[in-house]
Structure formats: C-alpha cells, structure tokens
Amino acid sequence: MLQGWVIVLASFGYLGILFAIAWYADRRADAGRSLISNPMVYALSLGVYCTTWTFYGSVGRAVASGIGYLPIYLGPTLLFALAGFVLVKMIRVAKANRITSIADFVASRYGKSQFLGGLVTVIAVVGVVPYIALQLKAVSNSFAILSSYPEIIMPTMSGAVPLLQDSALYVALILAAFTILFGTRHLDATERHEGMVAAIAVESIVKLVAFLAVGVFVVWGVHEGVGDIFTRAYAVPEISSRLATADSPAAYGTWGTLIFLSLFAALLLPRQFQIAVVENVDVSHLSRAVWMFPLYLFLINLFVLPVALAGLLHFQGGGVDADTFVLTLPMAHQQEALALFVYIGGLSAATGMVIVETIALSTMVCNDLVMPLLLRVPQLGLAERTDFTGLLLGIRRGAIAIILGLGYLYFRVAGEAYALVSIGLISFAAVAQFAPVVIGGLFWKGGTRDGALAGLAAGFVLWTYTLLLPSFAKSGWLPDGFIAHGLFGIELLRPQHLLGLTGLDEITHSLVWSLLVNLGFYIGVSLQRAPNMREARQATLFVGGTEAADIPRWRSSAGVADLLPLAARFIGLEKAQVAFASHARERGLKGFEELPADARLVNFAESLLAGAIGSASSRAMVASVVTEEPLGIAEVMNILDEASQVRSYAREVEEKSLELTRATAELREANAQLRQLDRMKDDFISTVSHELRTPLTSIRAFSEMLQEDPKIDLTQRSRFLGIIVNETVRLSRLISQILDLAKLESGRAExxxxxxxxxxxxxxxxxxxxxxxxxxxxxxxxxxxxxxxxxxxxxxxxxxxxxxxxxxxxxxxxxxxxxxxxxxxxxxxxxxxxxxxxxxxxxxxxxxxxxxxxxxxxxxxxxxxxxxxxxxxxxxxxxxxxxxxxxxxxxxxxxxxxxxxxxxxxxxxxxxxxxxx
Amino acid sequence: MIQHGVGLRLIQALVGGDIVIRSRLKAQRLAFLFLMGCFFFNYPLLSVFNQGVDFFGLPSLYVWLMASWLALIVQMAWVVERGD
The missing domain is CATH 3.30.565.10 (Histidine kinase-like ATPase, C-terminal domain)
Structure with missing residues (x-):
C-alpha cells in the first residue's frame, strides 16, 4: 500500500486540505467573523514550537540522554507562568506600535534604528537556517524510510546523493511554493495572517494526535503498559545504563541551561514571536494559553520515553537511527495506516515550522533589511515610485525562496554531522542573543541603540565562533584544526574551550560566553550616554506600557493629500482609502477628505505604514513627506520649547515629590512632639488635681467634724480651725504657684x-x-x-x-x-x-x-x-x-x-x- | 490605603494596566508558580530523585518530573481560570 505515489498523494492531499482551511479562515476574516479569535486556537497555534525536532528528535534525544529531552519543554512552561509580566507587555507594546516582527520590535524600541533592525534580521536568518535545514532533513528522511516499506532502510548520506536526486531539494521547493502561496498572497497592513494561524492550529492537532497514536500503539498494542516496557528495558543492561541520568554538577548545569535556553526560545524565535505576539487577536486569549500550551507540551512528551525504550528493545541490533523510532516502530509491526499517519504528523510539524518561520523571516528581511537598503540608493529612484505593493510582495517571495535555499544548503553542508536535537539547540542559542535587548528593553529605560548594537553584535560573533563554525568544521566543510588547537594555533582561542574554560558541553559553553558578553556590552555601552530624545520616547512607550502611547510622535504635520498617496504606494490605493476612512470615523468625521492636517494624522499614517514596511522604514518614508517644507524658526523654537517643557515638567514633578517627602517627615515629627506634649499636659493635670485634692480633703474633713459635733471642746476646735487655715493657705499658695508657672511657661509673665x-x-x-x-x-x-x-x-x-x-x-x-x-x-x-x-x-x-x-x-x-x-x-x-x-x-x-x-x-x-x- | 493604591498602580504599570491576568494577585500567583517550577525542575531537587530508586517499576526521576510538571500545569490552570 505504501508505494511512493501513495505517500506523495497523501502529502499533497494533506497540504491541499491545509490550504483550504487557510483560505476559508481568510474569507471569514474578511467577512469580519474571525475563525481564529478564540483562546483555544491561539494556544494550539503556539504548538508551532513543536517541530520535527520534537516529533522525531525527542525520542532520539531520549535514547541518547534519558530524560534529557525534557528541559526543552519545561522552559516554555515556566515562560508561560511569567506570561503576566512579560508576554502581556510584549503583546500590548507590539499592538500599540504595530510591530510586525522581532527585528521591528528591537529596532522600534531603540529609536527606530534601521541598522539595528537589519542586524537582528541577519542574526535571526543565520541562526534559524540550521533549524530549517533540520525540518528538510526530517521530511526527506521520513519520506525515504516510509517509501522503502516493508523494509526498514536508513537513508544514505544526502551529501552523497546527486543534487537532482535528493528528495530534500524537492521538499524545499515544495515548501517554498506552499509558503509563498500561504503567506504572501496579498499585502496586509497589519501583517497578520488569519488563514495561516488556522492552518497551524490544525497542524498542531494532527501532530499531537499522530504522536499520541504511536504512543498508545507502542505502549498498549505492542507491550502491556508502561511498566512492562520499563521492566523489559531494565532487563537489558545496555538499555538500563542509558536510563540512568548522570548525577554530576555538569549534567545539572547543562540541564538548567537548556531550561533557560528554551524559555527564551519560546519567546524569541521569529515564529514564536509571530504567533504569540503578532498574530495574537486579543490579548485576553493569553490567559487560557497560560496553561493550555504547557499542557500541549506535556501531552506531546507523554510517550517519548516509552517509545524510545520500545525502539531500543525492538531494534537491539542497531542500524536504525533513534530519531526515526516514531516512524519505524509502526512500520516494523506492519501498521501501514499508522505509519502513514505518523509521516503526515511529521509533515505537519515540519510545514508548520517552515511556513511560520519563513514568513516571519521574510517580513523581517523585506522590512528591516532590503527596503531600507533600496530606499537608500537614490539611483534606483524608488522614492518616486508610485506603487510599492508589487515590489514588497516580490521581495518577500524572494526572501522565502532564499531562506529555504539556505536551509537546504546547510542541510547539504552540515546536516548529516549532527543529530536533530543538536541542530535545534544551535538555533536556540542564536535567538537567545535577543534576550538582553528585548527583555531589557521592556523593563529598563536606559538602553540605547549603541548598547543594543554592541551587545547583539558581540553575542552574535561569539555564537558564530563557538557554535556555528565548529558545526561547519565537524561536517568537514571547514578545516577542523582550529577546534582542537584554537585560531592561529592559540590554545586559549579554542572555540569550544574559550580561555581554557572546560567542563561544559558546547551549548552551555557557547551560551555562557555569548550571553555574558552580550549583556555586558548592552549595559556597558548603553551607560556611556543618556538616551537621546527619540530613544527616550520609545523607551517610555515600551517600558511605560500603553498609557504612554498618546505621546505625539510627530510635532510637524502633513495633510491627507500627501499621506494618502504615500500609504497607497505601499499597501495599495483601495486599502489605504479604507484605512484612512476608518481613522476619520474614529475621529467623528464623515470621510477622509475632512481629516485635518495635524500631528495625529501623521502618527496614524506612520503606524499604518509600519505594518507594511516596518517601523524604521516607515519613519523614514513619512519623514520624506513631512519634512519637505523647511521648518521655520518659530516652529523650531516651538519644538524646543515643547521638549524643554516636558523636561522641566518632569523635573517639577520630581521636586514636588521630594518636597512632599520632606513635608511628610516634618509633619510626622511635629505630630510626635504634639503627642508628647499632650501626654505631658495630661500628666500635669492629673498631678495638679491630686495636689489640690489633698489640702481640700483635709479642710473638708475637719470642717465636717466641726459641723457634725457642736459639742467639741474648745482646744480641739481651735486646733481643727488652725489646720483648716493652714491647709487653705497652702492651697492658695499652690494655686498661685501653678498660675505663676503657667505664666512663666507660656511666656506671658510680666x-x-x-x-x-x-x-x-x-x-x-x-x-x-x-x-x-x-x-x-x-x-x-x-x-x-x-x-x-x-x-x-x-x-x-x-x-x-x-x-x-x-x-x-x-x-x-x-x-x-x-x-x-x-x-x-x-x-x-x-x-x-x-x-x-x-x-x-x-x-x-x-x-x-x-x-x-x-x-x-x-x-x-x-x-x-x-x-x-x-x-x-x-x-x-x-x-x-x-x-x-x-x-x-x-x-x-x-x-x-x-x-x-x-x-x-x-x-x-x-x-x-x-x-x- | 494610599500605599496600597500605589502598589496596585505599580504592578499595573509593570503588567501593563491589565485585563488579562486580571489582578495583580493572579500575576503574582503565577510568578510564584514560576519560582516553584524553577525549584522543581533543577538541582538540587533533581539530585534527590536521581538515586536510581524505582517507583512501581519506573525511574523515580522520570516520575517526579512528569508528575511535578503536570501538577504545575494544573495549578497554573487553577490560578488563571478561577475567580479571585
């Protein structure tokens, strides 16, 4: 049943279904009834994190290192526990600023720097290409293995296959065509792809169900439960020794590094950023994804270890690559339908990753690399061009083809030297370089463009030297002498033992060095100068959250007559008119003709364009329209005035708060004094009344005795009277002294x-x-x-x-x-x-x-x-x-x-x- | 009272004036789960379970990781889905 044509037909049938789903979702979106606007679809589409690396590679890694495959999924779980602090903020900022990619995000954060956007794009492309190669390798391998059914033959080294007979080449071509159809059918100002997201969500279901099906089949179809597999595996010394995970500090260090690395990857990989941030319909969908996405990861990993052990048990003689156990186990048990389903699952994992990743990368290449360069070359006369939509789509399609081409090239050059998991980790380490500038940019206002450039460049150079070049060298593409003896024969420069650092695996080693240097340069260079006005304003937008979005970005103005044609050049006249009209409606006007020529309109036009060509290019384009009229002295003064007003206002607020703090302290002290005085007054009064009562009591007692007993003898009587007189004298002296003292103390004495x-x-x-x-x-x-x-x-x-x-x-x-x-x-x-x-x-x-x-x-x-x-x-x-x-x-x-x-x-x-x- | 208000505003500013993770309490509970997770999934706790002891025929480290992972997810769901 599993002849080559059946598999090809199934593959195209599956891709066709996906395309239909995407088409339908796009139609629904145009009609305003979004198919993907629910938290479940959002959580499922995040499953694009799980590629063939997960689908086939997890089992391979489990065979190599026991539970060592798990940290890759524990990291994202932890990330989503922090969603409330990091992801929410990223989504809000991205929405408020019409961010379309991670390069755009970084460029926009540090003052809309085109150069910075370009650097991020280069790092992302170079870093992710090996990962794309991995998908090609997985699909072409699984196709080769499945089509040799009923025998189980490992595919030959693809480097040895002539180019035109290499199935990976055709996989790359088909995927490129499919991605172009998917992602660049039309140009959208928001750079969102509802159809793609719907298809990705479906793919996530397919690969999960396929993997669970294999798991259930292996655990309960072939064996008698999980316990049975483990019991059998323990019986074979060769397998049970693999089960034991190394209990050493280095092993735990690697483990922790992988958790940390995958946490960043789930946030910073271009496709994750695309799905989690750019394609997010409603930020509230995130709250359910907080647990659904980790649950997805948990389920897809549930049967990894049992399948790995079952594979080891079944193929004890070796000869079968552990990365293919998911596919070869059903084949070995003559489960043709299941094997085909698994193949489709793997195809899902690969296509999902390739589509989203290349679309995200092509947007970045177009907006942050090619367009800024083209616009800088005056000879091309691009600035005068009236319609850019075709050009933009062309650039993106070309970028998709080139990126997949690069992926194929890496696959030919280096792909065979590494297992799936190692290739994936190289990419993870590359995108981890974005962590300081992205996360720092969200929470620290002091970062500058120079700091971001320095940090990224330094981290990227170290990553290249310690991970990428050795991967080339290991595949024989570069002389490998420099790995063993260091660059120029200097021992301290050995790429995998930089400065003599040993005891770490290559990924941890590279990550430690590159992130350390990256962070150091980012902070150190940023602190060389205060952020300039533009950086400070973007910092406020990013760090301060959305409330700051009302800060005007433009202080000059331009009219609809200038801005509408500009927008139309990039997104098409019809779309531009619709967008301007809806902006006019928001402001309570009838049509876009009525829009006043003010700063708000310019801001709107800039963010509209930012969606299509990136924030840095958009700023440059709008500036070309807006600044055509030279600024008068009065306007310049006005701008300066406004800026200084903002600054002096901030200073005032600060001073006020300092004053308040001081006043509070004084008041507190005064209050304490008053309380003490109050206490003293109370004491004084009670003492005084006590002192007054003593003579009064005796006066009263003796007077009463005299009154009650008229027969009291004379001597006694005169003695009593004497006492009464004495006490009265004492009483009046006391009172006059109290009065005296009161006068003295109050300062009223004469x-x-x-x-x-x-x-x-x-x-x-x-x-x-x-x-x-x-x-x-x-x-x-x-x-x-x-x-x-x-x-x-x-x-x-x-x-x-x-x-x-x-x-x-x-x-x-x-x-x-x-x-x-x-x-x-x-x-x-x-x-x-x-x-x-x-x-x-x-x-x-x-x-x-x-x-x-x-x-x-x-x-x-x-x-x-x-x-x-x-x-x-x-x-x-x-x-x-x-x-x-x-x-x-x-x-x-x-x-x-x-x-x-x-x-x-x-x-x-x-x-x-x-x-x- | 004043100090409470300031704290709330601060957290909201940090989270971004939030409607998603509806209260600062939820965000903090999740952050606490993050710390718990970091503790569960790392040295030294891993070393405790990595003693080769079997748990009904399964390696104890494997059982511990899968169980604590699932427990963490369940708690995250509970924090997010339940009312305040």
Whole structure:
C-alpha cells in the first residue's frame, strides 16, 4: 500500500486540505467573523514550537540522554507562568506600535534604528537556517524510510546523493511554493495572517494526535503498559545504563541551561514571536494559553520515553537511527495506516515550522533589511515610485525562496554531522542573543541603540565562533584544526574551550560566553550616554506600557493629500482609502477628505505604514513627506520649547515629590512632639488635681467634724480651725504657684528688668524670712560679699527665688543645731549666689528630679517623719526664672554633707550699672 | 490605603494596566508558580530523585518530573481560570 505515489498523494492531499482551511479562515476574516479569535486556537497555534525536532528528535534525544529531552519543554512552561509580566507587555507594546516582527520590535524600541533592525534580521536568518535545514532533513528522511516499506532502510548520506536526486531539494521547493502561496498572497497592513494561524492550529492537532497514536500503539498494542516496557528495558543492561541520568554538577548545569535556553526560545524565535505576539487577536486569549500550551507540551512528551525504550528493545541490533523510532516502530509491526499517519504528523510539524518561520523571516528581511537598503540608493529612484505593493510582495517571495535555499544548503553542508536535537539547540542559542535587548528593553529605560548594537553584535560573533563554525568544521566543510588547537594555533582561542574554560558541553559553553558578553556590552555601552530624545520616547512607550502611547510622535504635520498617496504606494490605493476612512470615523468625521492636517494624522499614517514596511522604514518614508517644507524658526523654537517643557515638567514633578517627602517627615515629627506634649499636659493635670485634692480633703474633713459635733471642746476646735487655715493657705499658695508657672511657661509673665545689686537683694530676702528662722532656732548667716555685683533682672522675681531656696533650706535644716549660709561672689562675667544648709542632703539620683514639677525629694520625706511642707513647684519656678535671665540653677549635695543650691547670672558691666542708676 | 493604591498602580504599570491576568494577585500567583517550577525542575531537587530508586517499576526521576510538571500545569490552570 505504501508505494511512493501513495505517500506523495497523501502529502499533497494533506497540504491541499491545509490550504483550504487557510483560505476559508481568510474569507471569514474578511467577512469580519474571525475563525481564529478564540483562546483555544491561539494556544494550539503556539504548538508551532513543536517541530520535527520534537516529533522525531525527542525520542532520539531520549535514547541518547534519558530524560534529557525534557528541559526543552519545561522552559516554555515556566515562560508561560511569567506570561503576566512579560508576554502581556510584549503583546500590548507590539499592538500599540504595530510591530510586525522581532527585528521591528528591537529596532522600534531603540529609536527606530534601521541598522539595528537589519542586524537582528541577519542574526535571526543565520541562526534559524540550521533549524530549517533540520525540518528538510526530517521530511526527506521520513519520506525515504516510509517509501522503502516493508523494509526498514536508513537513508544514505544526502551529501552523497546527486543534487537532482535528493528528495530534500524537492521538499524545499515544495515548501517554498506552499509558503509563498500561504503567506504572501496579498499585502496586509497589519501583517497578520488569519488563514495561516488556522492552518497551524490544525497542524498542531494532527501532530499531537499522530504522536499520541504511536504512543498508545507502542505502549498498549505492542507491550502491556508502561511498566512492562520499563521492566523489559531494565532487563537489558545496555538499555538500563542509558536510563540512568548522570548525577554530576555538569549534567545539572547543562540541564538548567537548556531550561533557560528554551524559555527564551519560546519567546524569541521569529515564529514564536509571530504567533504569540503578532498574530495574537486579543490579548485576553493569553490567559487560557497560560496553561493550555504547557499542557500541549506535556501531552506531546507523554510517550517519548516509552517509545524510545520500545525502539531500543525492538531494534537491539542497531542500524536504525533513534530519531526515526516514531516512524519505524509502526512500520516494523506492519501498521501501514499508522505509519502513514505518523509521516503526515511529521509533515505537519515540519510545514508548520517552515511556513511560520519563513514568513516571519521574510517580513523581517523585506522590512528591516532590503527596503531600507533600496530606499537608500537614490539611483534606483524608488522614492518616486508610485506603487510599492508589487515590489514588497516580490521581495518577500524572494526572501522565502532564499531562506529555504539556505536551509537546504546547510542541510547539504552540515546536516548529516549532527543529530536533530543538536541542530535545534544551535538555533536556540542564536535567538537567545535577543534576550538582553528585548527583555531589557521592556523593563529598563536606559538602553540605547549603541548598547543594543554592541551587545547583539558581540553575542552574535561569539555564537558564530563557538557554535556555528565548529558545526561547519565537524561536517568537514571547514578545516577542523582550529577546534582542537584554537585560531592561529592559540590554545586559549579554542572555540569550544574559550580561555581554557572546560567542563561544559558546547551549548552551555557557547551560551555562557555569548550571553555574558552580550549583556555586558548592552549595559556597558548603553551607560556611556543618556538616551537621546527619540530613544527616550520609545523607551517610555515600551517600558511605560500603553498609557504612554498618546505621546505625539510627530510635532510637524502633513495633510491627507500627501499621506494618502504615500500609504497607497505601499499597501495599495483601495486599502489605504479604507484605512484612512476608518481613522476619520474614529475621529467623528464623515470621510477622509475632512481629516485635518495635524500631528495625529501623521502618527496614524506612520503606524499604518509600519505594518507594511516596518517601523524604521516607515519613519523614514513619512519623514520624506513631512519634512519637505523647511521648518521655520518659530516652529523650531516651538519644538524646543515643547521638549524643554516636558523636561522641566518632569523635573517639577520630581521636586514636588521630594518636597512632599520632606513635608511628610516634618509633619510626622511635629505630630510626635504634639503627642508628647499632650501626654505631658495630661500628666500635669492629673498631678495638679491630686495636689489640690489633698489640702481640700483635709479642710473638708475637719470642717465636717466641726459641723457634725457642736459639742467639741474648745482646744480641739481651735486646733481643727488652725489646720483648716493652714491647709487653705497652702492651697492658695499652690494655686498661685501653678498660675505663676503657667505664666512663666507660656511666656506671658510680666517682667520688670532693671539693674539689681545682688548684695542688697540678698539682705532683703534674708530680712523677710528672719522671723521664721528664729522660730525654728536655725542660724541664718549672710557671708560678707564684695559690693557692686550687678545683674540685669527683675528684683522681685530674684527675691522670690531666694525665698524659695531659703524656705527649702529652713525646711530641711535641723531645729536648734541647724544653720543656713547665704553668700554671693563674682567673676568677670557672672555673679554666683549660693544657699547652703546642714540638712540631711539629697541623694545623687534625686538631684535632677527635684527640679521637676511636683517632685519633692523622696529621701527627705523618709528622713522626716511628717510629710514635707511645700508644693513641689518652688524649684521648677525658680529655675524658670533664673533661666529666663540666662543663668543656671543647680544643686551640689551628698547625703550627710552640706547641701548647697547655687545659681549664676550674667554680670552687668560697671558702666551700664552707672548709667542705669 | 494610599500605599496600597500605589502598589496596585505599580504592578499595573509593570503588567501593563491589565485585563488579562486580571489582578495583580493572579500575576503574582503565577510568578510564584514560576519560582516553584524553577525549584522543581533543577538541582538540587533533581539530585534527590536521581538515586536510581524505582517507583512501581519506573525511574523515580522520570516520575517526579512528569508528575511535578503536570501538577504545575494544573495549578497554573487553577490560578488563571478561577475567580479571585
């Protein structure tokens, strides 16, 4: 049944069905009822990640390294867990800026640099060509193997086959034709291909079902379940030794590298970017793809290891390439239909990859490489050309053919030297070079065009030297001496052991070096200068998200009369008119004739064109129309003004926020102070009320006793009355002192400042208290002091201080034996007054305390049997008064020795003294 | 309150003012699963399961990877599909 013509017919039949699906989906899209606008189709189309490399190669890799095939699929799973942070942003940015490819994305991000777009395109083409070669190899091999049924013969080395008999050549030609039919039937301003996406989604289903069918057949048709396969495999020492995965740091390093690498590949491969970002219909579809796509990967890998083991068991003699087990196992069990289905599955995997990849690459080659170059050559007269649509399609078709041609060339040159998986990884490592500029560009505003160029170029050079050239050398296309001995015989330059780095496999080795240098140059060179205006604006658009999209891109204007013909040259007159008309409707106008010639219209035209020819070229084309009129001085000033306004506004905002921060800190501090004051006030009030209540209570108690018992005898009565009078006196003294203190503290006290002779003041104070001292039999002495100690102060207040200090001294001096000394002395700058007594002394710990309100020396109250007299306010008031006159008041004492209160006041010079008198 | 608002705005700016992964909570849950995945699929956890111990006749490392992978996918689906 499986003659060559049957297989060919099945292949073309399958491709025909795909084409029909694509055609139908395109029709539906034109009618506005999109077939692909649902999350399921989006997730399935992402399955384009799984190529023949997965379909045939996973089993091969499993045979070579056990579960070593898995990291390629774990990486994308992890990527989609980060979708909310990375992919969503990429899709939004791409939609807002009409990004059509990854080259466009990078070019647009770093100031719409044509050169940068070109570099990305070159890297992508060179990097992906081996991957395309791999698809050709897989399809032509599977065709050769299947057509030799019922025998199982490995195809001969294709290098040995004459060119015209090489089936891979025909595969390449057919795929090129098919891709051109698919992707470049017409030119679309958004560069989206609904039909292609629908076909890719179907292909994803076909290859998954085909692989699962083989898996089910092998596991339950040939063997008795997974356990059975493993049991049998363990019985063969040669196979069981393969099952054991190396448990070494290097093996885990490689494993981690592959996860990391495939994570980037699933984001940055041109076809992944095309499907995930450019072809995305609605960003909300991503949320379901977050789990559906990883699930797809899981399912397609479910039977890889069992199939690999079953293949090893069946073909124990060897001679059958492990990369073909998926196909050869059904053939070996005479399952013709299944084998054909598997072949179709492999074809699906290959065509899906080739179609999307080459369409994406051809868009890049056309928009970012060829068009910018052509437009730069004035001799071609392209700028005057009226219709570009044909030219653009021609360039793209040519690019598709050339890319597939290159793929075929690589296949002829190097394809046989490597297993499928190794070729794929070379491509992965190439696109990983985009990671710093793309991801950095999404989250870091400081990246510049120079930095991106330097990083990409350096990474690409290292990738070429450490991976691509050795792959050529291994296939004998280049002399392989430089692998073993290094370039020019320098050992340190050995491409797979650069600078003597050993212990890594070639992929990890290349990735470590290239990404390290790439990242270093990207950041290092970017930091050499601040981003210029254009880079800064694009950075805002990319990093800041879509809100920034309203920033005007053009400050000059051009009318419909200029812009419509320009657009028509690239996308055709009819399409351009439709687009302009819908733009007019968006702005509430009747037709595009009414559109005003303003910056908004220019922006619209630029993004419309960007879809067709890339953002960098589009900018250049629009600029050619817009800047034809020279700018007047006024306009230039206006532009500068606007720019500086934006900058100064940003600076203002920054300053405002700094101010706010400062103000917040001050307010917080003030608040803390207020709270403390509030607490102190509460304390004060509760202490005051306590102090007031004590005399009141005793007054009340004795008055009540007098009132209740009229028969109380006279002596008792007069004693009670005496107590009441004393307490009343104490109460009124307390109240007047509190009022006094409040006045002092609030600063409302009245002061009569005059020159005071301290000697006179002392004798006045002593005189007023002499009687009290005599009553208690305490000796009071004024030590002789020099005359003319003059201070500027309020005399009454000073006497108040002295009376306070003296009554304290009297209070604590022992009756009969006690003595109190008062004296004064002076230096040139200050006058010193002291009052000492031979009381019990004040413990050190209380010496500070006694100057607080309502504090009376605790030690003293213990030594005295009765409660000390006084209010506890005398010393605080005295200190306030002395400090008001810039003096100091303190105590020198120790228990058992002389207690001495001292205050100083600034001395008044004699001249002033004379004047004041 | 103010600080909460600022945090939300920041995350939205990071995610791109989002309607897809509807809340910052979802995006963060997914990011957490990313970290879990990195832990599951790498050294040293792999080394723990790579001791040649069999799990009902299957290599334990293989079983661990497939099972933890599936579990991760199920959790991602759960995070995305369930309401807040």
């Amino acid at each position: 002061w009569t400042v005059e020159a005071v002779d301290v000697g006179e003041m002392l004798s006045d104070a002593v005189d007023s208290l002499a009687v009290l001292f005599e009553e208690k039999h305490v000796k009071l002495e004024i030590e002789p002091c020099e005359s003319g100690l003059i201070v500027l102060a309020d005399c009454d207040r000073l006497i108040q201080v002295m009376v306070n200090l003296l009554s304290n001294a009297l209070k604590f001096a022992p009756a009969d034996t006690g003595y109190v000394k008062v004296g004064a002395g002076g230096t040139a700058s200050e006058v010193r007054v002291y009052v000492s007594d031979n009381g019990p002394g004040i413990p050190i710990e209380d010496q500070k305390l006694i100057f607080d309100k309502f504090q009376q020396g605790a030690g003293t109250s213990e030594l005295l049997t009765e409660k000390p007299q006084g209010t506890g306010l005398g010393l605080p008031i005295s200190r306030q008064i002395i400090e008001y006159f810039h003096g100091r008041l303190w105590v020198e004492s120790a228990p058992g020795s002389v207690t001495r209160f001292v205050f100083t006041l600034p001395r008044q010079a004699r001249d002033n003294d004379a004047n004041s008198k």
